[in-house]
Amino acid sequence: MALLSPRRLLFAVVLSIVHTLALARDAADVTPPAAVRTALERIGAMPCAPNATAAATAVFxxxxxxxxxxLADAGYLLFPFAGYFPSAEQSATACASPSCMDLLSGVVLAALPDCDVGKFSPRSLAETLLRVRVDLANARSPPSRDEFRARYELNMAVNRLAANATLLARVGPGFSVAQAAQALNPVEINPDVVLGSDLVIYVQASSSSGGGGTGAAANGTIAAAGPGAAKSPSAGAGSGAAAVATLKPAAVGDDELHDGKLSLSFVFVAFVWVVVNGGYFAVMSVASG
Incomplete structure (x- = not known):
C-alpha cells in the first residue's frame, strides 16, 4: 500500500482535529433542557400582575x-392551561387548524408579557406552537410532549431574560440568551389577522387562507376590521400562517449573530490553512536538513 506524502499525512491529521473541534463546538452551541430548567429555577416564579392576567383572560x-x-380541531385547550402540553398529534392538528392559527396570531398581536397565568405562560405557549408550525412547513416531525415542553421552556427563558440585566445576573454565565435564541424558529403569524381595539380577532380579505373570511371576525361575529384594529406586521403574501412576522428578543439581533458566526468561520478557515501549510514547510525543512 502506498504511503501518504508528508503533506497529505499532515493535512489528514489536521482535518481530523478540525472535525473533532467542530463537533465539540456544535455540541456546545446546543442549550440542553437541564440548563434551561436551571435558568428558569434561578429566574423564579413570575406570576402575571393583575392587569396582565386580565388582559390574557380578556383576549380568550x-x-x-x-x-x-x-379545541374541536386539535383536541387541546389553549386557555386556561390544560395541565399538560400537547402531544405530537395535537401539535400537528393545531398547526393545521385555521381557527388555532388565527387565535394564536391574535395572542401574539396582543403583546402579552411573558408571565404565568395559572402556572403557564399564554404567550410562550402561543409562540411555541407557531414555531412548531415552521418545522411542519419544512417537512419536519412535530415534537413529542416532552420535546414540546423543552421548546416551551426555552422560549420562556429567552423571553424573560432578554434585555433584563437583573435576571441575567441572577442566572449567571451558564445560560447564553444569544445561543438559545438561535435555536428557536421564527414566530410566524397569519398576516391577515388583526386584533381589534375590543380584542376581537378579525381576518382581513386576502389571497391567503388562514382565517374566517372577508371582513369577518374570526370568532364568528360579522364585522369589518375598523381603524382601531392592530395590523399584523406582515412580511408579504402567503398561505395561512406561512407569511413571516418574526418576534425577536430585544437583546438579540439575528443579523448580528449571523455576521458574528460568519466572521468566526472565516477566521477558523484561515487558521487551519496557516497551520496546514506552516506545518508542511516545517516538516519539509526538518526532512531536508
Missing amino acids: AANALLLDAC
Missing part, C-alpha cells in the same frame, strides 16, 4: 368561539 374571552373551534 373575546374570542371564545374561536377557542372552542380550535
Whole structure:
C-alpha cells in the first residue's frame, strides 16, 4: 500500500482535529433542557400582575368561539392551561387548524408579557406552537410532549431574560440568551389577522387562507376590521400562517449573530490553512536538513 506524502499525512491529521473541534463546538452551541430548567429555577416564579392576567383572560374571552373551534380541531385547550402540553398529534392538528392559527396570531398581536397565568405562560405557549408550525412547513416531525415542553421552556427563558440585566445576573454565565435564541424558529403569524381595539380577532380579505373570511371576525361575529384594529406586521403574501412576522428578543439581533458566526468561520478557515501549510514547510525543512 502506498504511503501518504508528508503533506497529505499532515493535512489528514489536521482535518481530523478540525472535525473533532467542530463537533465539540456544535455540541456546545446546543442549550440542553437541564440548563434551561436551571435558568428558569434561578429566574423564579413570575406570576402575571393583575392587569396582565386580565388582559390574557380578556383576549380568550373575546374570542371564545374561536377557542372552542380550535379545541374541536386539535383536541387541546389553549386557555386556561390544560395541565399538560400537547402531544405530537395535537401539535400537528393545531398547526393545521385555521381557527388555532388565527387565535394564536391574535395572542401574539396582543403583546402579552411573558408571565404565568395559572402556572403557564399564554404567550410562550402561543409562540411555541407557531414555531412548531415552521418545522411542519419544512417537512419536519412535530415534537413529542416532552420535546414540546423543552421548546416551551426555552422560549420562556429567552423571553424573560432578554434585555433584563437583573435576571441575567441572577442566572449567571451558564445560560447564553444569544445561543438559545438561535435555536428557536421564527414566530410566524397569519398576516391577515388583526386584533381589534375590543380584542376581537378579525381576518382581513386576502389571497391567503388562514382565517374566517372577508371582513369577518374570526370568532364568528360579522364585522369589518375598523381603524382601531392592530395590523399584523406582515412580511408579504402567503398561505395561512406561512407569511413571516418574526418576534425577536430585544437583546438579540439575528443579523448580528449571523455576521458574528460568519466572521468566526472565516477566521477558523484561515487558521487551519496557516497551520496546514506552516506545518508542511516545517516538516519539509526538518526532512531536508
